[in-house]
Amino acid sequence: MRLSRMNRSISGKVVLITGAGSGMGRAVAHLFADEGAHVAVTDLLEDRVNDVVAEIVNVGKSAHGWVMDVTDAKAINYVVNAVGKKYAGLDMVINNAGINMLVPLNSPGYEKYWEKAVDVLLTAYMRVIRAALPYLQKSKCPRIVNISSTEGLGATKYNSAYSVAKHGVIGLTRALAVELGAENITVNCIAPGAINTPMTSQISESDKKVFAKRRIVLGRYGEPEDIAHAVLNFCLPSAQYITGTVLPVDGGWMIKNA
């Protein structure tokens, strides 16, 4: 017996993912392709884009790749429109591309890091959404998911530039959820905690274990797939009434203060 009439399938939907050549973006690309979506894989490096597209296409799923530097406004407009043309529409945008940086406030060149953090992690998110907006407005299931961080909810030392940008992603999510709600475009945000991706690969396994044991309720680093499934949940047609939310996917890190 069918329990609900609400649709939990993204089959046939078109999704654009930034930073899809690595880590969480790659996991999102695989999961969405497995669920039957057409996946626009975008990232900085052509080889990585091609690898992810090949991984997906080789198992009979649908993906196409574009090199897109999210700090290049022209490239964003070009690629978003190319995706829209190829698939005659675009339903979902996953803003995920990111960089990591630890830089003390008084270090020389701090302002350069600040500019880079804001460019890659915040301005780019706004630009991708603006370029995609005409397509989302025509979609029957328009979804925007922005990847912030637990650094958008709190802060760690020497991480101010990154933290500011990630707080900004939460602000952008809320503001656009309010602005776009009348058009049924949902805008949500995920705040990943400590996740095993190339971004955290320089941290030794033993340091990760000690940290996870002390700070993370579930006692382990997360995997990219943990994030991908949270992204998928926001994108289901049945998630139509969820907007403006910030979901920590952090194994309970943020709630463990003692």
Ligand code: NAP
């Ligand atoms: P990742 O494996 O390094 O993936 C990030 C991808 O974004 C990389 O392929 C990277 O390319 C790409 N990228 C960087 N700058 C770009 C640009 N200008 N244009 C287009 N693509 C660009 O890292 P991840 O851990 O999956 O990170 C995904 C998101 O999660 C990021 O927004 C990150 O800030 C956030 N996050 C990560 C963690 C964590 O613990 N891993 C925790 C909280 C939030 P390159 O490798 O060539 O730079």
